Amino acid sequence: MATERRSAEPSSAPVASALESAGFAHIVARADGDALATSGLLARALTDRGTPFQVSVGRTVADRTARVRDREPATDDVTIGVGAIDADVTRLDDADRPATLAALDVVREIGSTPDPVLALAGLVAADVEPGAGESEWILETARERGLVERRPGVGIPTGDPVDGIAHSTRLRAPWSGDPDATRDALEGLGADLDEPADFDGDDHRAIASAVALDVVGDDEAAAAAAETIQRALRPYATPDHAFATVGGYADVLEATARTEPGTGAALAMGHGVHEPALAAWREDGRRAHAALEGASTGRYDGLFVVGIDDGPVETVARIAATYRSPEPVVLAVGDGEAAIATRGDDHLGATVEAVARELGADDSDSNGAQEGVEYDSSRRRGYLRYDTARDESTIIAAVRERL
Known part of the structure; x- marks a missing residue:
């Protein structure tokens, strides 16, 4: 992989400084619920400041890199990356902390008030219990404002x-x-x-x-x-919100990020797209559960493999990792794509990138993708997209060697 072009380690201070002086902001986000909530928090703060912006959601590193390189920015334009990008951009997320937490820091630093319910949903999507650790203050804020209440x-x-x-x-x-x-x-x-x-x-x-x-x-x-x-x-119920609970909101963010990213971005920005978002969420859930019902499975030391004919591989991998797998890591393999999920604390970034390197050519193309292989990863999940001629056993062997 062309890691030498990868943007620098993220920090909220440079992002806040960049946004305060930006004439235009381009937010390029990873396709998951945490990154989608992050983009929404930043977009709402930019709206408060009157700064024009664009939100792009990319499924892979190559997708996001292409979105950055296809633009010709003005001198006062700023590009904020949420997820790895092989280009010179300001990164917000890091490997050990949900991007939503970093976004909350930025929003407060530039003088805006974040939406607590969106923030809590982003944290749940990132597998963080609301109120745990650094998120305690945002949960208390939501409670004090009567936005959430815990119930059976x-x-x-x-x-x-x-x-x-x-x-x-x-x-x-x-x-x-x-x-x-x-x-x-x-x-x-x-x-x-x-x-x-x-x-x-x-x-x-x-x-x-x-x-x-x-x-x-x-x-x-x-x-x-x-x-x-x-x-x-x-x-945590949300009595005055379009979605009934924080966890349910997180589920919708996750689904739309991967299946209807335009709808998901609009949802996170606060636009009235709740019904289309729910439709996408229903379809994602229906297809994922149907795929699991008819899936083939294989167990290896430390790895559980789920083979599906059709369905959202990332959702399938996540459900299997938490409810079906006797092993800590799940590999869901579909037609031309695969997903890795873990219920442990190990970050999958290095594993997914190494697998992509093995499956692809020695040299990456101008967008940072391996020949015929694209990838992405977050704290506990990874995604691979490749040509359909690749044999499932090759994918399995490549993942097993790196666990």
Whole structure:
């Protein structure tokens, strides 16, 4: 890889300084929920300042690099990268900290007030529990303003529990992806599923208990499922927001970042695209759960491989890593693309880049991509896109050698 052109280690201070003097800002973001929330936080702050901007979302390093190089910036233009880019830009994210936290620092440094609910959703998308560590102040801010409240139940984006639970990618049960089967599973709990506005704490609690039991009791559930499902329960509800819970908002950000990035960017910026975003989220969840249902699997030392014919590989890898895999790392392989996910703390960046190097040519092209291979990575996930002639066993062997 052409790492010598990779932008410098990120820091919030240079980003804040650059934005304060910018005549125009180009935000180029990685395609995940954390980066999408980051772009939204920055875009809203720029709107407050009256600074024109553009948000671009790129699925791979090469995609983002091309977006930077295709522009001819003016002298007072600033490009902010959220995710690796093989070009001279100011980076905001780093390997050990969610980009959302860095964005919060920048927004405050330039004198704007961040949206706490968007920030919390970005943190959840980055696998950070709201209120943990550096995020304590943003959770307290949201609570003081009455924007969030903790309650029993499941963290879904919709008020309709059947719709929300069936399509959620934050859990996996035998009925996931099938609204009719989900309704059957929730019937008889004493809650009127058609009147969710009338739910009390007992109704939410009964649904959460039934969901948890089905998740953990699934014959295909991994031991990690019992711990993972806890993160989807007792959500932070958002009574005045378009999405019902912080966790549900995060799920929508994740889905739109990869399947409808234009819609996702508009959503993060605060535009009224909630219905198109929900439609994209439903489709992503339906396809991911259907793909898992028909997937082939293979187990190796430290690696669980999921082979799918069709479906969103990154969503499949994430669900499998947290609910299906007996190993800490999952490789989901589809048609011309693959995704790696881990439930551990190891950063996958070096692994994914090394795999891309092996699968590609010795030299990278002018956009920083290997011949026929593009890649991306974040703290716990990686993505590979390659020509369809590559054999699945070659992909598996390349990943196994680097774990």
